[in-house]
Amino acid sequence: MLLFAASAATIAGGLSAGGAKWAEVAAEREAELRLADDERAELERDLHGELDDLAAHWQAKGLTAETARKVAEELHAHDAIGAQLEADYGIDELMPASAPAWSGVSASIAFMLGASIPLLITWFAPVQIEDTIIFVAVIVSLLLTSIIAARAGHLVWRKVLLRSLAVGIGTMVVSYLAGLAFF
Numbered sequence: 036m037l038l039f040a041a042s043a044a045t046i047a048g049g050l051s052a053g054g055a056k057w058a059e060v061a062a063e064r065e066a067e068l069r070l071a072d073d074e075r076a077e078l079e080r081d082l083h084g085e086l087d088d089l090a091a092h093w094q095a096k097g098l099t100a101e102t103a104r105k106v107a108e109e110l111h112a113h114d115a116i117g118a119q120l121e122a123d124y125g126i127d128e129l130m131p132a133s134a135p136a137w138s139g140v141s142a143s144i145a146f147m148l149g150a151s152i153p154l155l156i157t158w159f160a161p162v163q164i165e166d167t168i169i170f171v172a173v174i175v176s177l178l179l180t181s182i183i184a185a186r187a188g189h190l191v192w193r194k195v196l197l198r199s200l201a202v203g204i205g206t207m208v209v210s211y212l213a214g215l216a217f218f
Contacts (some may be wrong), residue, residue: 037218041157044163045150053143067126075120085119086111121132152176170207177203 078085086107093103110118127181153169160168181199185192 038158041154045147045154048150049143049147052146053139055140056142057135057139060130060138064130064132064135067120067129070124070126071116071129074116074123078115078119080108082115085115089118089122149176149180166211173203173207176199 044198074085089110090100090107093106094100097101101112116193117128120129152172156169156172157165177199178196181196182192184190184199185195188195
């Protein structure tokens with residue numbers, strides 16, 4: 036029964052992680068769309084004022100007033116809303132409609148793949164050494180994923196590793212203690 040509960044928890048955890056990521060990315064996309072609508076309305080209300088603001092943005096970045104004005108005009112001619120979104124909010128491109136769903140599916144799959152390692156150990160390892168093997172497997176997984184994530188994000192790998200190990204080991208200890216208390 037414990038094996039089936041662990042399997043169900045892996046599936047439920049994957050669905051929960053995917054749902055949370057979908058909700059997060061969907062909210063971010065909605066915020067971007069609202070900002071785009073706001074910028075569109077501001078452009079309709081005061082095109083010249085928005086153009087002046089964009090020129091001031093580029094001038095504050097170090098361009099001469101003349102060059103900043105020319106850049107602002109060219110960007111407005113190409114994509115006025117996009118230029119305003121980038122200058123005001125750092126949004127280079129609006130998130131596509133499919134992004135929330137893909138983010139949710141990716142998070143679900145990543146969770147379930149990660150959780151499948153200890154789950155498979157639970158299913159197939161001898162009970163006497165199961166806890167130790169799971170602990171070692173999770174530590175090795177955290178080490179590898181931390182280093183890969185740090186390198187991919189050009190981050191300091193030691194900091195990423197310490198954070199991942201602290202959260203991962205902390206989660207395992209709490210889960211283990213809860214398991215002892217209830218089983």
